[in-house]
Amino acid sequence: MEEDKNFKDLGICEQLAEACDNLGWKIPTKIQAEAIPHALEGKDLIGLAQTGSGKTGAFALPILQSLLESPQAFFACVLSPTRELAIQIAEHFEALGACIGVKCAVLVGGIDRVQQTNNLANRPHIIVGTPGRLVDHLSNTKGFSLRTLKYLVLDEADRLLNEDFEKPINEILNVIPRERRTYLFSATMTSKVKKLQRACLRNPVKIEAASKYSTVDTLKQQFCLLPAKYKECYLVYILTEMSGCTSMVFTRTCDATLFLAMMLRHLGLRAIPINGKMTQSKRSGALNQFKAGECNILICTDVASRGLDIELVDMVINYDIPTSYKLYNHRVGRTARAGRSGVAVSLVNQYEWEWFVQIENDIGRQHMPFVW
Ligand code: AMP
Numbered sequence: 001m002e003e004d005k006n007f008k009d010l011g012i013c014e015q016l017a018e019a020c021d022n023l024g025w026k027i028p029t030k031i032q033a034e035a036i037p038h039a040l041e042g043k044d045l046i047g048l049a050q051t052g053s054g055k056t057g058a059f060a061l062p063i064l065q066s067l068l069e070s071p072q073a074f075f076a077c078v079l080s081p082t083r084e085l086a087i088q089i090a091e092h093f094e095a096l097g098a099c100i101g102v103k104c105a106v107l108v109g110g111i112d113r114v115q116q117t118n119n120l121a122n123r124p125h126i127i128v129g130t131p132g133r134l135v136d137h138l139s140n141t142k143g144f145s146l147r148t149l150k151y152l153v154l155d156e157a158d159r160l161l162n163e164d165f166e167k168p169i170n171e172i173l174n175v176i177p178r179e180r181r182t183y184l185f186s187a188t189m190t191s192k193v194k195k196l197q198r199a200c201l202r203n204p205v206k207i208e209a210a211s212k213y214s215t216v217d218t219l220k221q222q223f224c225l226l227p228a229k230y231k232e233c234y235l236v237y238i239l240t241e242m243s244g245c246t247s248m249v250f251t252r253t254c255d256a257t258l259f260l261a262m263m264l265r266h267l268g269l270r271a272i273p274i275n276g277k278m279t280q281s282k283r284s285g286a287l288n289q290f291k292a293g294e295c296n297i298l299i300c301t302d303v304a305s306r307g308l309d310i311e312l313v314d315m316v317i318n319y320d321i322p323t324s325y326k327l328y329n330h331r332v333g334r335t336a337r338a339g340r341s342g343v344a345v346s347l348v349n350q351y352e353w354e355w356f357v358q359i360e361n362d363i364g365r366q367h368m369p370f371v372w
Contacts, residue, residue, distance in 0.1 A: 029054030031209035044204040073123035076151035083108035110280025131168035219336035228349040245314035252320040271297035325362035
């Protein structure tokens with residue numbers, strides 16, 4: 001029944017329902033259908049949703065609707081663990097809120113502070129940021145405070161807490177009003193997330209849009225067992241065979257992204273690296289080239305495994321096997337998004353086989369051999 005409801009049936013106003021329609025969102029996704037009615041009733045939310053589930057819309061729409069009813073500057077703040085995800089969330093707010101003239105500011109590290117300060121002087125409605133840079137502005141930017149904040153969103157909360165953001169998050173919680181709505185979204189529910197939930201949510205409604213740690217059904221998961229010394233060779237072979245596809249290749253180290261991208265480019269493939277050691281402008285540049293289709297192979301570390309929404313990634317290659325099933329799910333979640341199909345291929349060498357079997361056990365699913 002829920003699947004048949006449209007955005008207006010969920011209580012979303014005409015203007016925003018039209019904005020969804022313009023983005024091609026005809027029917028709410030499961031997390032949206034379940035979260036939005038509770039959010040519009042003014043409840044706190046905990047959303048457990050897999051990547052690609054449409055969770056950004058699930059929190060952005062109720063916030064925008066509430067903003068429309070009582071417009072004010074510094075209305076909502078969204079915290080994200082990565083810069084790219086923050087930029088992407090702001091893009092969602094801007095696209096959905098264009099019809100109501102919403103103003104957003106992105107506060108992330110690696111980008112000119114002065115420009116961000118100027119944006120804050122514009123008194124934006126929505127702030128999206130990484131915790132460290134937000135605290136930096138709260139302490140150093142004159143006239144900027146979140147004392148009148150109405151909504152706080154913690155996106156990818158499991159990661160927010162893993163990355164030692166605990167201190168800045170506590171600082172933020174100390175300077176925002178207690179009287180507010182809080183939405184916490186996480187792909188996985190860890191003990192730290194539970195602790196945070198107890199500390200900053202009030203009688204939240206819990207919504208689970210996916211069974212724990214599962215990957216979507218439209219994702220074909222395959223593996224290829226090979227000797228360590230031939231990995232590069234196999235990678236080149238797969239990418240050449242699938243040269244019409246858009247692919248993301250995950251490696252364990254920053255250096256490996258540079259090396260593989262250089263090697264593939266020498267062989268005439270359109271590859272580009274992205275990793276956490278690159279400057280923010282280089283990272284954004286690489287991502288934009290990939291999104292625009294100028295390069296169809298993104299070689300990345302796990303900096304790109306979380307939350308990034310890149311349209312039409314056909315294939316994810318695990319060049320190095322990730323160290324946990326959670327990372328595995330975040331990586332393969334870059335493809336087969338929003339109902340589309342996708343392939344994930346894991347290149348497993350003799351040393352990684354045991355980890356790989358452990359991942360299969362944890363996700364409760366066996367992979368098919370890669371078919372050449
Ligand atoms: P998210 O999980 O928020 O990163 O969203 C994943 C992708 O799904 C994004 O490309 C969204 O634009 C898209 N999306 C979100 N909601 C819907 C919807 N109701 N119908 C179709 N696509 C959607």
